[in-house]
Amino acid sequence: MTLNKPWAxxxxxxxxxxxxxxxxxxQVFRPRYEGAELLRQCFLIGNLSLPLVGLTSFIMGLVLTxxxxxxxxxxxxxSQIPAMVAIxxxxxxxxxIIALIFAGKxxxxxxxxxxxxxVTEQIDAMEVSGTNPFKYLVVTRVxxxxxxxxxxxxxxxxxxxxxxxxxxxxxxxxxxxxxxxxAMDSLTFQEFxxxxxxxxxxxxxxxxxxxxxxxxxxxxTEGVGRAANSAVVVxxxxxxxxxxxxxxxxxxxxxx
Amino acid sequence: MKQKAWNNIKLxxxxxxxxxxxxxxxxxxxxxxxxxxxxxxLRAQFxxxxxxxxxxxVRYSGIQVGTVKEVKFLSDTLIEVRMVVEEDMQSIIRKDxxxxxGTDGLMGNKIINIAPGxxxxxxxxxxxxxxxxxxxxxxxxxxxxxxxxxxxxxISNELKKTxxxxxxxxxxxxxxxxxxLPASVLESLANIRRATEKAQATVADLQTIVADVKAGKxxxxxxxxxxxxxxxxxxxxxxxxxxxxxxxxxxxQLSELVTTLDNDLATGKGxxxxxxxxxxxxxxxxxxLSRVDTSAARFNENMEAMKHNFLFRGYFKKQxxxxxxxxxxxxx
Numbered sequence: 001m002t003l004n005k006p007w008a009x010x011x012x013x014x015x016x017x018x019x020x021x022x023x024x025x026x027q028v029f030r031p032r033y034e035g036a037e038l039l040r041q042c043f044l045i046g047n048l049s050l051p052l053v054g055l056t057s058f059i060m061g062l063v064l065t066x067x068x069x070x071x072x073x074x075x076x077x078x079s080q081i082p083a084m085v086a087i088x089x090x091x092x093x094x095x096x097i098i099a100l101i102f103a104g105k106x107x108x109x110x111x112x113x114x115x116x117x118x119v120t121e122q123i124d125a126m127e128v129s130g131t132n133p134f135k136y137l138v139v140t141r142v143x144x145x146x147x148x149x150x151x152x153x154x155x156x157x158x159x160x161x162x163x164x165x166x167x168x169x170x171x172x173x174x175x176x177x178x179x180x181x182x183a184m185d186s187l188t189f190q191e192f193x194x195x196x197x198x199x200x201x202x203x204x205x206x207x208x209x210x211x212x213x214x215x216x217x218x219x220x221t222e223g224v225g226r227a228a229n230s231a232v233v234v235x236x237x238x239x240x241x242x243x244x245x246x247x248x249x250x251x252x253x254x255x256x
Numbered sequence: 257m258k259q260k261a262w263n264n265i266k267l268x269x270x271x272x273x274x275x276x277x278x279x280x281x282x283x284x285x286x287x288x289x290x291x292x293x294x295x296x297x298l299r300a301q302f303x304x305x306x307x308x309x310x311x312x313x314v315r316y317s318g319i320q321v322g323t324v325k326e327v328k329f330l331s332d333t334l335i336e337v338r339m340v341v342e343e344d345m346q347s348i349i350r351k352d353x354x355x356x357x358g359t360d361g362l363m364g365n366k367i368i369n370i371a372p373g374x375x376x377x378x379x380x381x382x383x384x385x386x387x388x389x390x391x392x393x394x395x396x397x398x399x400x401x402x403x404x405x406x407x408x409x410x411i412s413n414e415l416k417k418t419x420x421x422x423x424x425x426x427x428x429x430x431x432x433x434x435x436x437l438p439a440s441v442l443e444s445l446a447n448i449r450r451a452t453e454k455a456q457a458t459v460a461d462l463q464t465i466v467a468d469v470k471a472g473k474x475x476x477x478x479x480x481x482x483x484x485x486x487x488x489x490x491x492x493x494x495x496x497x498x499x500x501x502x503x504x505x506x507x508x509q510l511s512e513l514v515t516t517l518d519n520d521l522a523t524g525k526g527x528x529x530x531x532x533x534x535x536x537x538x539x540x541x542x543x544x545l546s547r548v549d550t551s552a553a554r555f556n557e558n559m560e561a562m563k564h565n566f567l568f569r570g571y572f573k574k575q576x577x578x579x580x581x582x583x584x585x586x587x588x
Contacts, residue, residue, distance in 0.1 A: 040260065043267040050270065090281075151274030158277050184284040188311070192285050196278070 020138075020212045027132075027139050038140045045106050045141070046148035050155065052105060053098055057156040060097055061089065061163025069171065078172070079182070085164040086183035091195050094157040096243055099202035102149055103235040107210040110141055111231030114214025115224040123215070138215065142207035149203030150196055190255040198246040205238040294343040295322065300355040300368070300386045301336050306394075308357055308366040314339045316353075316370045321345050324368060339368060349386075352377035356389045 065085055072081050114137060117123050126133040165179045174182075213231040217223040305327060314322040322341035330336050341349065352373030360367050373387065380386065422428060431437065468474055472481035479485065562568050 036260075039264050039267060042271075043263040047263070047266050047270045151271055154274045154277040154281070155270075157281075180284065184281075187285045189282075189285055192281060 017212050021208050027135050034136050034140050041140045041144035045144045053152050053156045054159050056101055057159040058163040061160035062167045065164040065167030082179050082182040083186035089160045091191050095153050095195055095199045098153050098156040099239045103206045107206045107231040107235040108228040110210030111213040112228040115217035115227035118217045119220050138211045145207030146203040150199040153199045194250045201242050202239050206235045209235040295340045296382045298339045298341050300388050301334055303333055305335050306357050312366050314368045349380045350377045351380045353386050354389045355386045
């Protein structure tokens with residue numbers, strides 16, 4: 001049985017990522033735990049992404065409101081803007097936009113960092129010196145992305161809704177408590193919880209793909225750039241694929 | 257090392273912020289679904305719930321108090337709705353309160369409205385069945401609207417006929433097209449104004465007269481105001497009364513006289529009854545009268561004979577001439 005090269009490469013990579021993920025799960029619950037390194041990675045990945053996420057979220061909320069407004073006014077449901085924006089932001093725009101920005105910033109940095117370590121043979125050196133490089137480098141980073149993205153999304157969602165509040169108040173006067181109650185009245189747990197849950201998977205995808213690309217960098221410094229690039233591209237694509245899966249699963253479970 | 261600790265603190269703040277937002281979000285969403293407050297269950301039975309589903313809001317007099325927990329069939333004509341209501345409402349909702357299915361706004365979600373029953377029934381407790389009322393469903397409203405539409409159609413048809421009649425009416429249009437009409441209307445108005453002015457003047461005059469009368473001026477005024485007059489009137493009335501008394505006496509005397517006469521007639525005493533009762537005398541009177549009659553006729557004959565006698569003819573002719581003269585005199 002023969003496959004043409006692109007297909008073979010694709011399946012090879014898919015299998016590689018799957019094996020990498022299995023290795024991650026095998027290592028994650030086994031001591032010794034790299035607690036300090038995990039916290040350092042969480043700080044680097046979570047805190048340092050917040051300004052970027054906050055800025056884009058604020059602009060996104062403001063723009064979304066201003067873009068929606070003319071249509072809503074035309075239909076005479078101007079008062080439904082907070083509800084509409086809240087549903088859009090919490091269910092879809094917040095998780096996906098923030099995950100994509102996260103992938104762009106963190107996926108590339110992980111890919112480049114591990115890639116350069118790989119090509120400069122630091123990883124091999126680590127292995128020789130008795131430290132488990134997978135545990136120290138991969139497990140901490142993947143855990144950090146998995147745990148930090150939901151936090152970023154929660155904060156980002158709030159900033160988006162605040163941006164939308166500003167957007168509403170550009171044209172009319174709506175008090176903040178009224179805005180919050182209008183926005184939250186339309187939301188249910190069936191909308192809120194799956195949206196938060198899927199961000200864990202998005203974070204995991206960004207981390208595991210960034211690490212895989214970095215860990216499997218080859219052909220010197222040129223490969224580092226390619227690893228960083230493809231880490232962003234593949235993790236972005238995976239975010240959308242996971243989003244598609246998430247909406248279908250919630251639909252199947254009747255939570256949609 | 258110090259930098260690392262500082263970074264960890266920042267990370268802690270970051271994660272804490274995320275968790276707080278998560279909790280706040282869960283609370284704000286869960287507030288309306290009563291996940292975090294103590295609740296009790298109330299029931300209501302409807303024949304049609306018009307699309308009510310689990311999770312729809314329950315309102316008491318317009319305030320959100322709970323959500324619909326379950327909608328299930330009891331039989332083919334009866335549906336039971338179980339509602340989760342805040343425990344605070346246990347001191348408000350009574351057994352006789354009325355639940356109805358309504359709509360949030362014109363196009364919004366279905367809701368259960370609970371209205372106070374106002375009959376002073378005891379408070380509702382867990383699993384109590386509330387009274388229900390079939391609300392104004394959209395279908396019923398549309399049916400009524402259709403009726404209204406038909407009525408409107410009839411009205412507009414009638415209006416059309418009326419307008420057509422007006423349009424085809426020649427007399428009306430002649431009246432409307434008459435150019436002299438405004439002038440006459442204006443004239444009439446002027447007349448009315450003049451009449452009103454006159455009426456005003458009359459009223460003013462009347463007012464003066466009334467004022468004069470009040471002040472005691474003029475005959476009427478004196479009549480109304482003069483006290484001496486009243487005294488003389490009273491005297492006059494007294495005189496009339498005395499006259500009446502005398503007339504009474506006279507009448508009594510007359511009546512006595514008549515009674516006496518009657519008695520006399522009945523008993524045949526005195527000259528009058530004798531004359532009335534004597535039949536012989538009647539015969540005599542009769543013969544006398546017939547004789548007088550005959551004598552008069554004869555005398556008449558004699559007189560005619562005298563007229564024709566030559567001795568007296570001249571006298572009669574002269575008398576006739578004078579008569580004629582007298583008749584002509586007043587005519588001149």
